[in-house]
Amino acid sequence: MAERRVALVMAEDDYRLVRPLANPIHDGEAMEAALKKLGFQVTLETNRDLRRMRRALDDFREDAEGADVALVYFSGHGVEISGDNRLLPVDADASSLDQLNKTSLPLEEVRDAVAATAKVGLIVLDACRSDPFSASSGEGRGATSLAKDVADKVKPGLGRVGRAENILFAFSAAPGETAADGTGQNSPFTTALTKYLGTDGLEIRSVLTLVQQEVYDLSRGKQLPYVESGLPKLFFAAATKEQLPERERLLLAMADVTPEMRGEVEQIASDADMPLAPLYGALISSDAGHLSADSLNARLREAADAFVKVRSEMKTLASDDPQVAELRRQAEEQLSLGAFDGVRALLAKAADIDNVSRKALKGNFVSRTLSEAATRFLSAGAARADLDYATAISDYESVLALYGEAGQTSLNLEQADRQSRALEELGILYTTVGNVEAAGRAFAALLANLEHRSRQETDPSVRRDVAISHIKLANIKMVQGDLATSLEHYEAARDMLRDLTASVPEKKGWLGDLAMANDKIGNVLATQGDVDAAAKAYQKSLSIKQQLADAEPNSAYLLRDLTISYDEIGDLARTAGQLDGAQTAFEESLRIRLVLAENKPDDPERQRAVSVSHERIGDVLRERGDAAGARVAYSKSQAIAEELVRRDPNDTGLKRDLSISYAKIGNALNDQENWPAALASYQQALAVARELAADDPGNTDWQRDLSVCLEKVAGVLDAQGNVAGALQNYQDSLAIVDRLTKLDPGNSDWQRDLSITLSEIGMLETKQRHFEGSKKAFEASLGIRQRLAQSDPNNAIWQFDLVQAYINYAYVAKDPKAVLTKALNLTLELDRTGRLAPRDKPMIKYLRGLLAKLDVRKK
Numbered sequence: 001m002a003e004r005r006v007a008l009v010m011a012e013d014d015y016r017l018v019r020p021l022a023n024p025i026h027d028g029e030a031m032e033a034a035l036k037k038l039g040f041q042v043t044l045e046t047n048r049d050l051r052r053m054r055r056a057l058d059d060f061r062e063d064a065e066g067a068d069v070a071l072v073y074f075s076g077h078g079v080e081i082s083g084d085n086r087l088l089p090v091d092a093d094a095s096s097l098d099q100l101n102k103t104s105l106p107l108e109e110v111r112d113a114v115a116a117t118a119k120v121g122l123i124v125l126d127a128c129r130s131d132p133f134s135a136s137s138g139e140g141r142g143a144t145s146l147a148k149d150v151a152d153k154v155k156p157g158l159g160r161v162g163r164a165e166n167i168l169f170a171f172s173a174a175p176g177e178t179a180a181d182g183t184g185q186n187s188p189f190t191t192a193l194t195k196y197l198g199t200d201g202l203e204i205r206s207v208l209t210l211v212q213q214e215v216y217d218l219s220r221g222k223q224l225p226y227v228e229s230g231l232p233k234l235f236f237a238a239a240t241k242e243q244l245p246e247r248e249r250l251l252l253a254m255a256d257v258t259p260e261m262r263g264e265v266e267q268i269a270s271d272a273d274m275p276l277a278p279l280y281g282a283l284i285s286s287d288a289g290h291l292s293a294d295s296l297n298a299r300l301r302e303a304a305d306a307f308v309k310v311r312s313e314m315k316t317l318a319s320d321d322p323q324v325a326e327l328r329r330q331a332e333e334q335l336s337l338g339a340f341d342g343v344r345a346l347l348a349k350a351a352d353i354d355n356v357s358r359k360a361l362k363g364n365f366v367s368r369t370l371s372e373a374a375t376r377f378l379s380a381g382a383a384r385a386d387l388d389y390a391t392a393i394s395d396y397e398s399v400l401a402l403y404g405e406a407g408q409t410s411l412n413l414e415q416a417d418r419q420s421r422a423l424e425e426l427g428i429l430y431t432t433v434g435n436v437e438a439a440g441r442a443f444a445a446l447l448a449n450l451e452h453r454s455r456q457e458t459d460p461s462v463r464r465d466v467a468i469s470h471i472k473l474a475n476i477k478m479v480q481g482d483l484a485t486s487l488e489h490y491e492a493a494r495d496m497l498r499d500l501t502a503s504v505p506e507k508k509g510w511l512g513d514l515a516m517a518n519d520k521i522g523n524v525l526a527t528q529g530d531v532d533a534a535a536k537a538y539q540k541s542l543s544i545k546q547q548l549a550d551a552e553p554n555s556a557y558l559l560r561d562l563t564i565s566y567d568e569i570g571d572l573a574r575t576a577g578q579l580d581g582a583q584t585a586f587e588e589s590l591r592i593r594l595v596l597a598e599n600k601p602d603d604p605e606r607q608r609a610v611s612v613s614h615e616r617i618g619d620v621l622r623e624r625g626d627a628a629g630a631r632v633a634y635s636k637s638q639a640i641a642e643e644l645v646r647r648d649p650n651d652t653g654l655k656r657d658l659s660i661s662y663a664k665i666g667n668a669l670n671d672q673e674n675w676p677a678a679l680a681s682y683q684q685a686l687a688v689a690r691e692l693a694a695d696d697p698g699n700t701d702w703q704r705d706l707s708v709c710l711e712k713v714a715g716v717l718d719a720q721g722n723v724a725g726a727l728q729n730y731q732d733s734l735a736i737v738d739r740l741t742k743l744d745p746g747n748s749d750w751q752r753d754l755s756i757t758l759s760e761i762g763m764l765e766t767k768q769r770h771f772e773g774s775k776k777a778f779e780a781s782l783g784i785r786q787r788l789a790q791s792d793p794n795n796a797i798w799q800f801d802l803v804q805a806y807i808n809y810a811y812v813a814k815d816p817k818a819v820l821t822k823a824l825n826l827t828l829e830l831d832r833t834g835r836l837a838p839r840d841k842p843m844i845k846y847l848r849g850l851l852a853k854l855d856v857r858k859k
Contacts (some may be wrong), residue, residue, distance in 0.1 A: 310381025
């Protein structure tokens with residue numbers, strides 16, 4: 001604080017020969033005040049011609065000689081002429097290029113003055129404002145020219161200056177870009193600069209980072225100030241190092257966001273018509289480091305949707321208490337700045353006012369309870385926009401408790417709607433955090449709530465909401481494995497939506513809901529093994545989607561929906577062994593996806609969808625026995641996956657796709673018994689899977705992928721006669737699968753994986769005549785499969801898994817005939833009840849043959 005600080009502030013707005021500006025003098029006065037607070041000796045020069053600007057620089061050079069810090073600030077018009085940055089005094093003349101050069105001040109003269117004056121220099125230019133030569137009004141401070149010989153030489157904005165030792169340049173806009181003059185008394189750049197210049201504990205470069213991000217945020221990404229620094233570390237304010245407020249922390253963190261992510265945020269914010277800061281706040285506060293590009297995009301769109309909803313609520317929600325109303329207004333301001341902590345603090349104060357009043361004044365109990373519920377609802381929405389799920393859940397639970405206290409009869413239509421939405425949001429949030437039981441309770445309560453409302457209200461939208469709540473509850477029942485109940489709810493939704501779309505045909509969106517209900521019914525029926533009924537449900541959905549797509553042939557969303565139906569139909573046909581139908585469906589899906597990808601070739605999601613279609617077709621060709629054709633399809637999928645990873649090497653989801661592509665090609669080569677090539681492809685898949693698993697040991701999907709790849713390699717090694725190498729890979733896989741099953745013993749998929757791995761180990765131990773090891777492995781595998789089969793007798797896959805476990809165990813059993821008889825009886829039962837897949841029917845003959853051989857041996 002003992003250092004000597006000097007500043008020259010120049011502001012020009014009363015231009016004589018070019019368009020005047022509104023704010024530079026105000027900007028100069030604001031900077032003068034801000035700099036004086038920081039201990040600067042400030043000289044303010046306003047509306048000077050070129051001669052007096054140069055005199056001011058000469059006086060500054062003489063008076064400030066020997067200072068520790070010298071700063072020059074200029075606000076006004078600035079241009080770049082053939083690579084030379086120039087500042088325009090009030091007498092600047094653009095009648096010709098020669099005149100403009102003669103009547104403007106080269107930035108180099110300012111640099112020389114600052115460099116000769118002090119040890120450390122700063123040059124701050126709010127001088128990139130557009131079109132000083134136009135007679136029409138404008139917002140900027142950069143330059144274009146009407147003179148023909150000037151037009152090609154003059155650029156609207158200032159260019160880079162190159163790093164200068166001990167000098168920092170701060171421009172109000174990026175090189176070659178223009179900056180806003182501002183609609184208030186100051187430009188956005190100077191407003192932010194004077195706001196943050198004196199921030200305690202921040203070095204000047206961090207201050208300018210705050211300024212950059214504030215201007216960028218408030219201009220919705222249209223203006224980003226630019227800084228070139230040759231400074232050592234320099235503090236303007238006292239280095240108190242106190243924790244910065246939330247807004248400042250957010251702005252500093254925004255600077256670390258990659259350009260790719262900045263573009264993603266800008267696009268989503270533009271689509272939602274919202275400020276940038278709230279999205280950055282959600283991005284930075286959430287653990288998004290390990291999300292794929294698609295998942296992160298979905299998370300940010302979720303935050304944007306929540307922001308738009310809560311902003312709308314804040315604008316329309318009124319309160320009888322002026323204090324509560326004012327606190328909500330302040331919370332709305334903080335929300336637009338992305339200051340979620342500040343939003344919740346203000347709303348908590350408002351809720352406390354209502355809480356105290358409703359308890360103290362019994363006459364106001366109901367109205368104050370409803371007011372507090374509304375405030376808590378806003379707080380939950382703010383937490384939702386910040387992706388703070390725990391806080392949002394707590395707030396929504398409070399909302400429902402308060403509505404319960406007020407009583408259903410006290411709610412008007414708006415409040416009843418808010419109660420329903422609170423239940424819906426609660427169900428969604430509990431699903432997101434993995435609390436399925438709580439989500440089920442919330443959706444069941446939502447369904448009851450809406451059914452009650454539908455009996456009281458005539459609006460058909462309420463009936464539509466009832467149908468959607470049936471679907472939401474059914475989704476939870478599906479996750480819980482209660483297929484029968486989920487089917488009941490999906491069918492109830494379908495019936496209601498079918499009636500609604502017939503009676504209210506103008507609601508085209510409800511047709512999409514009806515298609516979704518049919519899709520869901522198809523999913524349940526397919527899971528239950530009722531292939532014919534599932535196919536009918538999918539066809540009904542496809543018919544509706546085709547109708548919607550025909551009405552809007554350019555809708556990418558509707559066309560994408562069509563591909564999903566074709567994929568579902570193809571998957572079902574493939575499961576039923578109807579390979580012609582499966583291939584036809586997958587090829588139609590591919591045809592649509594190729595058109596979508598061609599229309600938007602840089603969209604990674606569309607390219608990825610094409611890759612998935614090629615992969616599905618490859619799967620069908622492989623099942624047909626056409627390994628060569630499958631390999632061609634898989635190679636097309638792989639080429640896309642490799643290109644997507646090349647474009648975005650940090651996207652773990654794309655890397656995982658690539659690993660799967662390598663494995664698929666390995667499968668086709670394996671079918672051709674091309675062991676060396678199959679092994680090489682599997683090892684490529686394994687290398688990617690190892691990398692992903694090492695990056696995040698806690699990601700169970702990636703750990704499972706690694707296990708699968710290890711076993712693919714093991715299978716080829718076994719085929720090549722390398723039993724020891726194969727066994728080692730299976731043992732490595734076993735360590736992973738065993739760890740996963742211990743993490744979640746209730747995960748049936750992982751239990752099944754464990755049983756398969758143990759079975760393979762048992763077979764290899766048998767080949768090596770290590771019968772003690774093989775018996776131990778077969779017994780463990782059999783035990784798991786028996787438990788799974790008993791837990792769900794209707795699961796045909798698990799029942800057939802048990803058949804295979806019996807066959808394996810027969811190798812080491814004391815009474816192999818008894819074990820094989822169990823296997824045969826179970827297979828016959830599956831066949832009798834229509835649950836034995838066509839490809840597995842030869843198992844009956846095989847088992848009878850094994851039993852016959854045992855009988856021959858006994859004789």
